Amino acid sequence: MLTTNAHPTGRHFLQIPGPSPVPDRILRAISSPTIDHRGPEFGRLGLKVLADMQAIFKTQHPVMIYPASGTGAWEAALVNTLNAGDHVLMYETGHFAFLWNRLATQLGLKTEVLSLPGLEGWRNGVQADLIEQRLKADSGHSIKAVCVVHNETSTGVTSDIAAVRRAIDAAKHPALLLVDTISGLAGADFQHDAWGIDVSISGSQKGLMLPPGISFNALSPKAIEASKACKTPRSYWGWGEMLEMNKTGYWPSTPNTNLLYGLSEACDMLLADGLDNVFARHQRWAAGVRAAVTAWGLAIQCADPAVYSPILTGVMTPEGVDADAVRKVIYERFDCSLGTGLGKVKGRMFRIGHLGDSNDLTLVATVAGCEMGLKLAGVKLAGSGVQAIMDHFSSHPGGLAKP
Numbered sequence: 001m002l003t004t005n006a007h008p009t010g011r012h013f014l015q016i017p018g019p020s021p022v023p024d025r026i027l028r029a030i031s032s033p034t035i036d037h038r039g040p041e042f043g044r045l046g047l048k049v050l051a052d053m054q055a056i057f058k059t060q061h062p063v064m065i066y067p068a069s070g071t072g073a074w075e076a077a078l079v080n081t082l083n084a085g086d087h088v089l090m091y092e093t094g095h096f097a098f099l100w101n102r103l104a105t106q107l108g109l110k111t112e113v114l115s116l117p118g119l120e121g122w123r124n125g126v127q128a129d130l131i132e133q134r135l136k137a138d139s140g141h142s143i144k145a146v147c148v149v150h151n152e153t154s155t156g157v158t159s160d161i162a163a164v165r166r167a168i169d170a171a172k173h174p175a176l177l178l179v180d181t182i183s184g185l186a187g188a189d190f191q192h193d194a195w196g197i198d199v200s201i202s203g204s205q206k207g208l209m210l211p212p213g214i215s216f217n218a219l220s221p222k223a224i225e226a227s228k229a230c231k232t233p234r235s236y237w238g239w240g241e242m243l244e245m246n247k248t249g250y251w252p253s254t255p256n257t258n259l260l261y262g263l264s265e266a267c268d269m270l271l272a273d274g275l276d277n278v279f280a281r282h283q284r285w286a287a288g289v290r291a292a293v294t295a296w297g298l299a300i301q302c303a304d305p306a307v308y309s310p311i312l313t314g315v316m317t318p319e320g321v322d323a324d325a326v327r328k329v330i331y332e333r334f335d336c337s338l339g340t341g342l343g344k345v346k347g348r349m350f351r352i353g354h355l356g357d358s359n360d361l362t363l364v365a366t367v368a369g370c371e372m373g374l375k376l377a378g379v380k381l382a383g384s385g386v387q388a389i390m391d392h393f394s395s396h397p398g399g400l401a402k403p
């Protein structure tokens with residue numbers, strides 16, 4: 001613990017890969033007075049955020065907004081489209097894919113998990129060719145859906161979703177494509193319509209730079225048809241009534257008004273900046289952080305440079321070094337939070353988030369905190385990550401100095 005009763009001075013470095021640091025502008029928007037969620041002003045806000053989220057998901061089709069964490073939206077995607085006992089193909093890229101599979105199993109779905117063997121599955125992206133082979137072998141079309149995670153937050157891997165779509169098409173298979181982009185959306189490129197996704201799932205507290213508490217389903221016409229035929233009992237998560245009421249900007253139950261003010265502000269910021277600029281900024285930050293990790297002589301959890309995440313970087317600690325002990329030193333000494341290793345990589349790696357309200361200097365300082373903490377924990381470093389990230393940022397203009 002830091003000193004009791006006293007809040008540390010300056011800002012806490014919230015460098016976990018979500019919840020991400022929230023810009024002051026969004027916090028101020030959230031602090032506006034709560035309004036009548038059945039009044040005319042609310043309807044305008046509702047219609048605005050629904051349209052804005054279509055732009056963020058790059059879709060012409062409806063987006064559902066739930067007062068729930070991302071896990072709720074995972075469940076919503078499954079209960080609206082699939083029946084208990086349905087055969088579902090899930091690809092395990094890491095702990096979040098693992099948890100989604102567990103949730104599906106708890107709902108009574110018959111899941112089949114694909115992955116690369118051993119730790120390789122957790123160091124690489126979705127292998128679309130494995131999905132294609134499996135679907136080609138399913139000539140009776142018993143598989144009803146393919147579920148993949150876009151940005152695997154437990155490892156720092158951003159899978160190629162367009163390749164998964166191509167694999168399903170190459171197998172001429174009618175399975176629905178369900179994609180978790182809870183941490184990918186608004187940090188890495190994401191194209192719901194162009195990639196032929198049936199349900200995209202996201203949440204507020206990662207790339208959207210909001211506090212936790214809202215989550216999303218973006219739908220396709222095929223998913224809406226599936227939801228009408230689906231027999232799974234559902235009430236709160238049901239799309240039907242929401243689709244009707246959303247047409248005028250309202251919800252069946254009370255939406256989180258103040259977080260929606262924040263969402264409106266976040267969308268204004270992201271869309272005014274331009275999504276391509278937002279994605280380029282995250283790529284540049286990620287490259288700077290990776291330069292630091294490489295200079296330390298440590299391994300990056302993602303083993304395939306083609307799928308490095310722009311949102312976070314997983315850092316593997318040397319054999320015999322407990323990554324959580326390193327994180328603890330960095331938290332206690334430097335007031336900086338880093339992501340823990342989840343599931344089977346617990347203690348073997350930590351995660352640096354480079355999303356939300358970050359900038360070059362917060363990331364240089366984060367790397368400095370890590371470097372001091374690693375040394376204090378007795379890790380022998382090959383070189384200075386701080387120098388490497390400074391060199392990277394100074395030789396790759398970004399931010400205000402647009403070329």
Ligand SMILES: *Cc1c(COP(=O)(O)O)cnc(C)c1O
Pocket residue numbers: 018069070071072096149151152153180181182183203206212
């Ligand atoms: C954060 C996250 C989740 C879980 O979302 P909650 O809001 O914690 O329920 C699921 N999948 C991915 C990829 C995530 O990053």
